[in-house]
Amino acid sequence: xxxxxxxxxxxxxxxxxxxxxxxxxxxxxxxxxxxxxxxxxxxxxxxxxxxxxxxxxxxxxxxxxxxxxxxxxxxxxxxxxxxxxxxxxxxxxxxxxxxxxxxxxxxxxxxxxxxxxxxxxxxxxxxxxxxxxxxxxxxxxxxxxxxxxxxxxxxxxxxxxxxxxxxxxxxxxxx
Numbered sequence: 001x002x003x004x005x006x007x008x009x010x011x012x013x014x015x016x017x018x019x020x021x022x023x024x025x026x027x028x029x030x031x032x033x034x035x036x037x038x039x040x041x042x043x044x045x046x047x048x049x050x051x052x053x054x055x056x057x058x059x060x061x062x063x064x065x066x067x068x069x070x071x072x073x074x075x076x077x078x079x080x081x082x083x084x085x086x087x088x089x090x091x092x093x094x095x096x097x098x099x100x101x102x103x104x105x106x107x108x109x110x111x112x113x114x115x116x117x118x119x120x121x122x123x124x125x126x127x128x129x130x131x132x133x134x135x136x137x138x139x140x141x142x143x144x145x146x147x148x149x150x151x152x153x154x155x156x157x158x159x160x161x162x163x164x165x166x167x168x169x170x171x172x173x174x175x
Contacts, residue, residue, distance in 0.1 A: 072167055093146065
């Protein structure tokens with residue numbers, strides 16, 4: 001199933017010329033649906049850890065035998081933006097962090113031994129402070145912080161193959 005084939009069509013003047021209005025029927029790519037209920041039934045899903053080389057379309061082909069079902073992987077994990085919801089590769093993460101921060105190895109915050117942040121929000125961080133402070137607080141660099149956020153996106157739920165036809169039918173009906 002091609003994802004956008006089932007989206008509604010709308011009348012729209014794509015040219016935007018006030019003197020020459022010409023209406024076309026186009027796919028409404030802004031239409032969205034969400035899973036109705038947070039389903040956590042283990043028998044419905046299998047967990048998957050996204051590797052650097054994985055993409056939603058390659059996973060869909062690997063799991064479902066159809067790369068056009070990539071949207072089901074995104075749908076099952078409440079992902080709407082493949083650029084920000086999907087984990088970055090290590091190379092892309094390095095580039096992203098370098099662009100976001102002046103110093104990728106600068107201290108983002110400090111954590112205690114339980115992983116709780118001890119740096120007050122909004123407090124200026126002294127780059128010259130050693131990485132380990134009294135009281136077992138540990139410095140977390142900008143790169144490590146962003147890497148953790150990225151790694152939190154790596155474990156996803158994959159809808160089991162036997163439920164795919166039901167999901168596709170529900171999607172067609174709802175959209």
